Amino acid sequence: MPPYIHYHLIAFLVAVAVVLVSTPIVKNLGIRSGRVDMPGGRKVHKRPMVRLGGVSIFLGTVAALVVVWLMGGFGVLPPDKEYEVWGVVIGGLAFFLIGLADDLFCLSPSVRLVLQAVFATAAWFAGVQIDFLSVPFDGLVGLAPWVSLPITVLWLVGMANAINWIDGLDGLAAGVAGIASMVMLVVCLFMNQPAAALIVAALGGASFAFLRYNFNPAQIFMGDGGAYFIGFTLAGVGVIGLVKSVTTAAVLLPYIILAVPILDMSAVILDRIRSGKSPFKADKRHLHHRLLKAGLPHRMTVLVIYALTFWVGSLALAFSGIPSGLAYAIVATLLLTYAAWQARKHARSQG
Template identity: 65%
Template sequence: MPYHLVAFVVAALVVLVTTPIVKKIGLKSGYVDLPNPRKVHSRPMVRLGGISIFLGSLTALMLVWFAGGFGYLPPPSEYEIWGVTFGGLLFFVIGLLDDLFTLSAKSRLVMQLGVATMAWTMGVRIEFFTVPFIEPSLINLGLWSLPVTLVWLVGMTNAINFTDGLDGLAAGISGIAAVVMLITSLFMNQPAAAILAAALAGGALGFLRYNFNPAQIFMGDGGAYFLGFTLAGIGVIGLVKTVTTVAVVLPFLILAVPILDTSTVVANRLLRGQSPFAADKRHLHHRLLDAGLSQRRIVLFIYALTFWVGSIAMAYAGVPWGKVYAVIATLLLVYACWQALKRVVRSKKQLKIELSKTDQPLSDPVSDQDSL
C-alpha cells in the first residue's frame, strides 16, 4: 500500500476542510493579527491556521498507523517517529500559547529547549558527523550530542518562524523542503522519515490554498513552530543518522534558505548589540520588498530559490533524475532573478520620476498673495 501517498493526500484534505472552520472560530473569538509598522498586511487576519496544519499531519500519521503502515518499521524507527510527532505537538502548543497570550522571548526559548531535550531522549538526536577529506571521517559527538541537537532543533524551528513574514512564504518553503526530504528519504531507504515528510508536505501545501497571496488566514507561531521542528526532526532521523558524508550535508542544503537568512539576521542583531529575538525588517523578504518587488513576486522568487537548493541536494544524493531537476530548477531560478531584476530597475526609474516631480520649484507665496 502506498502509505506515503496516503499520508500526503489525507493531510492535504484535512487542512482544506478544517481551515475555513478555524478561520470562523478565530474571527468570532477575536484572535487576529493586527497590522503594525513591522508587518506588511493592512487588515486584521486570523492567526490560528497552524491548528489545521497540525491536525492534518497528525490525522494522516494516525491513519497510516492504524492501517499498519508502521508495521514494517523496526521498533527504533517507530519510536523516532513518535518522538518527532510528540515534539512537534509540544512545539505547536508553545506557538499556539504565544498566538493566544503573547509569551516573552525568554519563556518561549526555555520551553523550546525543554521540549527539544525530551525529543533527544526519545532518539531524535545527532550522534555523529561525517566529515569529508578527514580520517577518520566518522566523528562521534558523545556528550556534545545534546547541545548540537538542541541548536539544530530549536534553531531550525525559529528559522521557519522568521520566514513567516509574507503570505504563503513559510508554508511554501516548508512544503517544498518536505517534498525534497520525502524523495531523498525514500531513495536512502529511510521510510520512517519519509512518512513524516509526506504528512508534513500535504499539510503545508494544502494550507497554501488559503495562505497564498492574498492570504485569508495566517498560520501563526503555532503552525510555524510545528513545521520548523518537524522538518528539523525529519532531517535528524532520516538523513543525519545515515553514516555517509552525503546524508549529513543534505538537511543543511535542503533548508539552506531559512538557515542562511536567519543566521545573517541574528548575526547582524548581535553585532548591533540587540537581542537575537528582536523584531526588525532585515530578512530577505523585507529587503526585497524595499527593493520594490511585490509580495507575490518575492514569494515565488524564494520558492524558486528553495527548489533550487533542494534539487541540488537531490542531485548530490544521487536521486534518479536529480541532475535533471537541478537543471530545471536552475533555469527557473535564472528566470525568477531576471524578472525580479526587471521589476527592481522599473521601480527605481519610477521612484526617480516621482522624486523629480517633488523637486519642482514652488511658487513664491508672497507673489501669490500679491496676485490675489
C-alpha cells in the same frame, strides 16, 4: 518504486483533505473569539488576521499519520523506526503547543526559548539525536552524548525559529515548508528511510493545502504554533531520516535542503549583532523584507524565494546521488535564473 509507497500517498492526501476542511472552521472560530493579529509596525498585512492556521496544519499532519498507522502502514517499519516517528510527532506537538500558547497569550521570548530547549532535550532522549558531524577533509566524526545533546537541541530549536522568522509574507513559510518536505520525501525514500518519509509526506500535504487559504492575499496565518511545528518536524525528520545514515552525503542533506531559512536566520542574527542590537529583536532585515524594499511586489517576492528553495532542494537531490539528480539541479538553476531576471527587471521598472 518501494512497495510501501502507497502509504506515503495516502498520508499526503489525508493531510490535504483535513487541512482544506478544517482551516475555514479554525478561521471562523478565531474571528468569533477575537484571536486576530492586528496590522502595524513591521507587519505587512493591512487588516486583522487570524493567527491560528497552525492548528489545521498540525491536525492534518497528525491525522494523516494516525490513518496510515490504523491501516497498518507502520507495520513495514522496524520497531525502532516507529518509535522515532512518534518521537518526532510528540516533539512536534510540544513545539506546536508552545507556539499556540504564544499566539493566544503572548509568551515572552525567554519563556519560549526555555520551553523549546526543554522539549528538544526530551526529543534527544527519545532518540532524535545527531550522532555524526561531517568535518571537511576528515569525513564523519562520531559525537559523544555530551556533544550530541547541545548540537541536537540547537538544531531543533534553531530550525523551529528559522521557519517562524521566515513567516513574514503570505504563503512564504507554508510554500518553503512544502517544497522542503517534498525534497526530503524523495531523498528519504531513495535512502530507504520510509519512516521519515511518512512524516514529510503528511507535512508536505498539510503545508501545500494550507496555501489554499494562506497564499497572497491570505485569509489566515499559521501563527507561531504552525511555524514551530513545521520547523521542529522538518529538523526532526532531517535527523532520523538522513543524519543517522552513516554517509557524508546524508549528514549534509538536511542543511542543504533547509538552507534558505537557515541562511536567512543566520544572516539576520549576524547583521543585528554587528549593528549592536539584540539578535532576537524583530526588524526588517530578512530576505523577504530586502526584496520588498528593492521594489518587488508581494507575490513575486514569495515566488522568488520558492524558486531559491527549489534550487537548493535540487542541489540536495544531485548531491544524494538520485538518478537524474543533476538534471533536476540544472532545470532548477534555469528556473532560479529566470525568476531572478524577472525580479530584477521588475525592480528596475519600478525604480
